[in-house]
Amino acid sequence: MNRKIESISTSKPTIEGAGVHLKRAFGYNEAPFLDPFLLLDDFRSNNPADYIAGFPWHPHRGIETVTYMLEGTVEHGDSMGNKGIIAAGDVQWMTAGSGIIHQEMPKGINGRMGGFQLWVNLPSTYKMMVPRYRGIINEQIPEVLTQKNIRIRVISGEVDGIKGPVKDLVVDTEYLDVTLAPNTEFEHSIKKGYRAFAYVIEGSGYFESGKSKSIGNEHLVIFKDGNNVKITADDKDLRFLLISGKPLGEPVAWYGPIVMNTQEELEVAFEEYRNGTFIK
Numbered sequence: 001m002n003r004k005i006e007s008i009s010t011s012k013p014t015i016e017g018a019g020v021h022l023k024r025a026f027g028y029n030e031a032p033f034l035d036p037f038l039l040l041d042d043f044r045s046n047n048p049a050d051y052i053a054g055f056p057w058h059p060h061r062g063i064e065t066v067t068y069m070l071e072g073t074v075e076h077g078d079s080m081g082n083k084g085i086i087a088a089g090d091v092q093w094m095t096a097g098s099g100i101i102h103q104e105m106p107k108g109i110n111g112r113m114g115g116f117q118l119w120v121n122l123p124s125t126y127k128m129m130v131p132r133y134r135g136i137i138n139e140q141i142p143e144v145l146t147q148k149n150i151r152i153r154v155i156s157g158e159v160d161g162i163k164g165p166v167k168d169l170v171v172d173t174e175y176l177d178v179t180l181a182p183n184t185e186f187e188h189s190i191k192k193g194y195r196a197f198a199y200v201i202e203g204s205g206y207f208e209s210g211k212s213k214s215i216g217n218e219h220l221v222i223f224k225d226g227n228n229v230k231i232t233a234d235d236k237d238l239r240f241l242l243i244s245g246k247p248l249g250e251p252v253a254w255y256g257p258i259v260m261n262t263q264e265e266l267e268v269a270f271e272e273y274r275n276g277t278f279i280k
Contacts, residue, residue: 002209003196003226007033011042011199011218017055020106021045025199025220028254034195034222035247036121036171038063038259042199042218043106044070044114051113054105059278060096061269062127062259064120066175067092067104068155068241070201072113078102079279082133086115089138091155093166097122097129098280099269116199116241118175123248124261126170128280140165149181157244159188173245180205180233189228194244196223198231202239206232 009030011023025040045051067074068091076092077083079101086092088109094100106113122129136155144152144159154164157174164175172194179202180186190196197220198207204216207223209230215221223229229242253260258269272278 001226002228002230003190003223005208006222006224008213008215008222009220011220014041016041017058017104018053020053020055021050023218025218026197031252031254034197035249036173036245037195037197037243038119038121038252038254039117040119040199040220041117042114042201043117044201045108046112048108048111048113051106051108055103056105057101057103058257059099059101059269059273060094060257061099061278062096062122064093064095064122064170066118066120067094067115068118068175068177069115071115072106072108074115075105075107076102080131084135086135087138089141091134091136091141091166093134093136093156093169095122095129095132095170097126097131099272099278100131101279118243119259120171120173120245121248121250121252121259122170124250127260127265129170130280134166134168136165148186149184150186151179153177171245171248174243176242177239178231178242179237179239180231181237182233182235184238185230185232187228187230188242190223190226190244191246192225192227194246196229196242196244197221198223198229199241199243200238201241203236204234205238205240206234
């Protein structure tokens, strides 16, 4: 059964970090409808003033953050002494777990910088797991080309027997970057019961079999349940992120960069951050 569209929305201007201007596809208000996903930020910009202030030192606990770069770089460092650069085409899949304090500082190339950050919730039994990183460089992400003029970068999940490089996930998540040539149709199976959405990053197209409404850049499409999605490009290339995951069905207590299951756990986290015992 093809999945129908449940809702369509436009990403909203938001300011985060030390003054980074970005577009939020979804966040706190929409999270109850997108379990296990919490947030998706689109920080593409041609103006260094939008992003140069970056995201100075801040904590995370109870979630995974997935940073996917299209242009420019992000320099990162953390409380465990890790540091590095996320460049164009790279992915950093960070499990904050019991707690990490880090910073992320974007830098443009010829003024251009852009990418996305997705937050994936962690189940209660993994909220306090040991933090970890998976740094995947551009060349490690397989690209599946089909005879139908479809190009798919497989970050996690599987397409035509090709599996993405991020495999040891707590929450079963598929993350694809899909590009369709003009007037090309794309069908992809998604496990029944899993939450699924698409976020358009170039061009426009139809996101259900009825082709009733063309949907363009910076639009979020949330799908109803079903076995697969059917997406068709308009008369230009269509590029979108297609992401799905297994819902947790657990209570969410969320404030700022920390997401737990109860208000008490949130209060403990912030008290530990204040008194210097946050990092385990």
